[in-house]
Amino acid sequence: MDAIELLKHDHRMVEQLFRDYHAAASPTQRRGVIELTIRELSKHAALEEMMVYPLARKALPDGTLRADEHLGEDMAVKQLLLALDKLPAGDPRESDLMARLRREAEAHVRAQETELMPALREHVAQQDLDELGRLLDQAKQGAPTRPHPHAPDHPPALTVAAPLAAAYDRLRDRLQGRPST
Template sequence: MTGGRSILEELTSDHREVEETFARIQETPAQGQELRDLVAEVTVELVRHSVAEEQYLYPAVREYVENGDRLADKETADVSRVEELLKQLERTDSEDPQMSALLQQVMDHVAAHVEDEENHLFPALSRACSFATLNELGDKVRRAKDVAPTHPHPSTPDTPPVNRLLAPGVGLVDRARDFVTGRGRS
């Protein structure tokens, strides 16, 4: 059931969406509910994206790309750091003076991660995989994002097969929590 975007197109599109949300955050007054809503929005986007990467991108890099283990380990560590920062951000009140500094750290880490993936990892995977494989992985990434958690969980496993087993359940709990609290409905 391929026919959608490849994994590279899907993840690059996610990168652009996150960058757009970061731009809206930078245009928003330093505090208040609007900022809190944008932080929740970017957190959901980043968590769903990183879960999909951990489930499908990094295993594919390990399998198909020369020195893939080293590349995937580096990217996994980068994602883990962002998830830790997102968890701190989630616990920080929008009125807290630390909010701005934490947001800047998240934006800086994500920008470096995106640049590294798009300039190194994606081209290497593109050279190593067939068009059909990239499209199949794109389909898997889309399905993974549909059931992925919406809150950062930096202490959950980030490698297959355990992450593939836990993510849908954690995602269900997160979406139920979001429904009850109204998070993400703005």
């Protein structure tokens, strides 16, 4: 998959997780879906910040503006993910936070798929999109699995912080028995 196809695949997976949350038969199942949602959206946001937005900055005529807009959307999502991550299982605020997260994620997906991705498709060679897709797929294995809204979101500081955050996240995930994907 090229980078755009891979990102769209991630979007569809997150949309399915929101449906799974509403279909869950128990609080335990809902919490499991929340854990997966936190993990997948955290990885997705980190990869966009490390690899996609820097490309947009360079390749698009208004790339800096577009990347900054999407970083703002990512921040709103990361704040909600952090709030969900801190909630104990069965907390009454869970449903409201998931609804807010869904709205933010849907707006982010809509903006990316109608504006950013078509612009990247137009201004970036297919070979480069293919290579970025390969790199994104590889990087998923080592991306942070928890939200880090206070971490740097621009290279080069992001390039240093993200692997450290990922290692810490994966250790926490194992110690807490969180699901892995």
